[in-house]
Amino acid sequence: MAEQHTTAPPVLSLRGVTASLGARRVLRGIDLTVGRGEVVALLGANGSGKSTTVRTVVGQVQPTGGDLELFGTPLRRFRDWRRLGYVPQRSTAAGGVPATVREVVAAGRLARRRLRPLGRDDREAVHRALELVGLADRARDSVNALSGGQHQRVLIARALAGEPELLVMDEPLAGVDLVSQGVLAEALREQTTRGASVLLVLHELGPLAPLIDRSVVLHDGRVERVDGTAHLHDQACHPYPDPSAPARTGLLT
Amino acid sequence: MIELLDYPFMQRALLAALLVGVAAPAVGIYLVQRRQAIMGEGIGHVAMTGVALGFLLSTNPVWTAVLVSALGAVAMELIRWYGMARGDIALSLLFYGGLAGGVMIINLSPGGSNADLLTYLFGSITTVSPEDVTAIVVLSAFVLAVSLGLRRQLFAVCQDEEFARVTGLPVRLLNLLLAVTAAVTVTVAMRVVGLLLVSALMVLPVAAAQQVTRSFASTLALSVSAGVLVALSGTVTSFYADVPPGASIVLLAIALFALLAVVGPLLVRARSRAGARHGERHEARHKTHHEAPEDPEGATVVR
Numbered sequence: 001m002a003e004q005h006t007t008a009p010p011v012l013s014l015r016g017v018t019a020s021l022g023a024r025r026v027l028r029g030i031d032l033t034v035g036r037g038e039v040v041a042l043l044g045a046n047g048s049g050k051s052t053t054v055r056t057v058v059g060q061v062q063p064t065g066g067d068l069e070l071f072g073t074p075l076r077r078f079r080d081w082r083r084l085g086y087v088p089q090r091s092t093a094a095g096g097v098p099a100t101v102r103e104v105v106a107a108g109r110l111a112r113r114r115l116r117p118l119g120r121d122d123r124e125a126v127h128r129a130l131e132l133v134g135l136a137d138r139a140r141d142s143v144n145a146l147s148g149g150q151h152q153r154v155l156i157a158r159a160l161a162g163e164p165e166l167l168v169m170d171e172p173l174a175g176v177d178l179v180s181q182g183v184l185a186e187a188l189r190e191q192t193t194r195g196a197s198v199l200l201v202l203h204e205l206g207p208l209a210p211l212i213d214r215s216v217v218l219h220d221g222r223v224e225r226v227d228g229t230a231h232l233h234d235q236a237c238h239p240y241p242d243p244s245a246p247a248r249t250g251l252l253t
Numbered sequence: 254m255i256e257l258l259d260y261p262f263m264q265r266a267l268l269a270a271l272l273v274g275v276a277a278p279a280v281g282i283y284l285v286q287r288r289q290a291i292m293g294e295g296i297g298h299v300a301m302t303g304v305a306l307g308f309l310l311s312t313n314p315v316w317t318a319v320l321v322s323a324l325g326a327v328a329m330e331l332i333r334w335y336g337m338a339r340g341d342i343a344l345s346l347l348f349y350g351g352l353a354g355g356v357m358i359i360n361l362s363p364g365g366s367n368a369d370l371l372t373y374l375f376g377s378i379t380t381v382s383p384e385d386v387t388a389i390v391v392l393s394a395f396v397l398a399v400s401l402g403l404r405r406q407l408f409a410v411c412q413d414e415e416f417a418r419v420t421g422l423p424v425r426l427l428n429l430l431l432a433v434t435a436a437v438t439v440t441v442a443m444r445v446v447g448l449l450l451v452s453a454l455m456v457l458p459v460a461a462a463q464q465v466t467r468s469f470a471s472t473l474a475l476s477v478s479a480g481v482l483v484a485l486s487g488t489v490t491s492f493y494a495d496v497p498p499g500a501s502i503v504l505l506a507i508a509l510f511a512l513l514a515v516v517g518p519l520l521v522r523a524r525s526r527a528g529a530r531h532g533e534r535h536e537a538r539h540k541t542h543h544e545a546p547e548d549p550e551g552a553t554v555v556r
Binding site (some may be wrong): 084 | 287412419459467
């Protein structure tokens with residue numbers, strides 16, 4: 001294990017990362033490592049810094065301190081974004097103009113294509129991604145005609161279309177029906193068998209529990225606990241240490 | 254109808270209308286997608302100062318308008334980018350400042366009067382000069398190169414800006430380019446449609462098209478066709494009725510929108526009936542594989 005770490009750097013590593021939103025310090029020193037092929041879940045109450053952690057990882061929140069490396073490269077110098085697939089917290093997949101499922105998913109190929117037009121391998125990758133999330137037969141439908149769970153599957157397919165080595169997902173299960181949860185679990189299993197790593201924010205492990213190698217529980221911007229597979233069964237039912245603790249609500253979920 | 258083409262001024266007006274009809278919806282679709290349909294309106298106000306500066310400096314107002322409205326559009330984009338707390342107030346200052354500045358400057362210029370501004374406000378088919386046509390051809394070539402050549406990139410940015418940034422797209426650059434392109438479109442369109450109505454030609458064909466389309470590509474194609482249709486027919490109408498072309502073009506665009514708004518739901522209903530039949534077949538095929546319960550939200554929501 002140690003030898004593996006010296007030969008290949010981890011896919012993602014955070015050491016003492018701090019970050020602020022406005023005047024509020026949201027991350028107070030996060031340590032986190034995701035190795036090749038690992039699936040790591042970030043858990044914690046609302047406002048504990050889960051989303052800010054992933055948004056820092058994908059470069060959307062500037063860290064104020066600590067070290068953050070993607071594929072062994074400091075975030076500041078990291079440019080190889082095609083290696084990373086991002087599923088933002090459920091925005092809607094719809095804009096002010098109609099777009100088909102395929103058009104939205106094809107945007108996931110832009111990191112690879114740059115200014116070149118889409119070729120046959122791009123179309124195939126888009127089709128594979130749609131099949132993975134079970135929407136291949138809806139490719140020509142408008143995203144406006146989809147249910148909430150299907151919207152989420154479109155956003156996941158968009159990330160998968162880029163064939164990323166690291167998949168970062170912010171609450172992919174939020175508001176997603178059971179069918180879509182099962183589809184997502186299947187898609188994730190497929191990704192990890194081909195060697196991809198996954199970092200995802202969850203409120204509960206649900207049907208994803210068997211896939212998860214490690215869960216990292218955040219509390220108040222710090223890592224409170226890291227659990228291996230042994231504890232994961234308990235967490236599938238009771239993700240938080242103290243369910244009677246007052247709920248922290250805020251903008252920073 | 255054919256005798257129209259015997260008049261050189263009508264040839265120029267129709268060529269300008271054709272280019273405007275293509276260019277305005279091709280850029281407008283991204284503003285509509287980003288729910289910023291009103292941006293063209295603001296650029297039109299700012300361009301007024303540019304036009305007046307052209308009069309003051311005795312140069313072709315098209316070029317000064319391009320310059321000033323591009324600066325205004327970039328300012329608007331920066332206001333949006335930095336998410337200024339009072340962004341709406343900042344935009345109002347820009348819009349009204351542009352309009353008032355235009356009126357002020359034109360009245361200060363030698364021999365200038367509000368009457369000169371009027372043809373720029375509502376368009377005029379008789380005043381499109383050969384130099385204007387050259388400018389319109391060059392500028393619309395730029396607009397089309399950006400809006401069609403970068404359509405995948407602009408689509409991604411306007412659909413989901415955060416995702417586009419994580420993809421590594423130069424989002425800030427693309428946004429600035431879109432803002433400048435919108436400004437150029439406004440100046441391309443001002444001779445024919447007029448500055449006060451130009452944003453209508455950027456928005457209404459798109460709004461009309463999306464009543465009957467499901468994909469971005471077909472919305473783009475249909476809105477450009479609609480733009481050409483109303484721009485040309487509006488210009489011809491204005492020749493016969495002797496009214497400013499901006500007015501007839503915009504009223505025709507609204508009529509087209511109303512027509513498609515009536516036809517659209519009928520089309521959607523016919524499609525969803527066909528879709529439901531397809532869905533039943535599909536389900537029957539998959540029943541054997543999936544024992545999963547019916548997706549409770551899965552019922553197709555038709556806009």
